[in-house]
Amino acid sequence: MISTYLFDLDDTLIDTSIYREIYSEVLSKIKEKTDVDIDSLGLKKNKYGNYDSGELCRSLGLLDLYYSVLESQIEVKEVLHDSVLELFSLLRKKGKKIGIVSNSMLRTIKAYVDKYGLEVDFIFSSDLTGCNKDSPEYWKKLIAAEKLEPSSCLVIGDDNEEDVEVPGKLGFQTFYLDSVGKLGEILVL
Numbered sequence: 001m002i003s004t005y006l007f008d009l010d011d012t013l014i015d016t017s018i019y020r021e022i023y024s025e026v027l028s029k030i031k032e033k034t035d036v037d038i039d040s041l042g043l044k045k046n047k048y049g050n051y052d053s054g055e056l057c058r059s060l061g062l063l064d065l066y067y068s069v070l071e072s073q074i075e076v077k078e079v080l081h082d083s084v085l086e087l088f089s090l091l092r093k094k095g096k097k098i099g100i101v102s103n104s105m106l107r108t109i110k111a112y113v114d115k116y117g118l119e120v121d122f123i124f125s126s127d128l129t130g131c132n133k134d135s136p137e138y139w140k141k142l143i144a145a146e147k148l149e150p151s152s153c154l155v156i157g158d159d160n161e162e163d164v165e166v167p168g169k170l171g172f173q174t175f176y177l178d179s180v181g182k183l184g185e186i187l188v189l
Helices: 018-033 053-059 064-074 084-093 106-116 136-146 160-169 180-187
Strands: 004-007 097-102 123-124 153-157 173-176
Touching: 018 053, 018 064, 053 064, 064 106, 084 097, 084 180, 097 106, 106 123, 123 136, 136 160, 153 160, 153 180, 160 173
Parallel strands: 004 097, 004 153, 097 123, 153 173
Antiparallel strands: none
């Protein structure tokens, strides 16, 4: 029986187009502040061929710049997937725990939680672990921090390795979300 639902953030609960939309503005503001060669920083590009603008700003000590752009965009752009509030409400009525497990920075996650009034029992970010969800250490630290029994948890996410394979090896139940339209299917598991 599933007692705890662990949701990925990006592309699971929220539409990540917001990051692509702010990317050029963030890069432009970085260039105003510094003359560093961004390509020399050794950061990986994402599936869209961009650097993670938050990670880029963190590596340059410019997180205030990043959040001035992101948080102002969060205020005006609706990015929460349509079914999330209803789904969370149904899970609450069933007495289920809800957590957000993400590689995103804690401040980013909290910005979305606050904007949409998401009722979650806990947030677990890579900021708290020093590693990402593709590492078993991330999941082991989550288990310890939240005193979870993996077999009674369902991890829901859009990344096969980070949200299915790695947590699955540690005993978590998993649900690969290949389409946000399938989010409601977790209620019948």
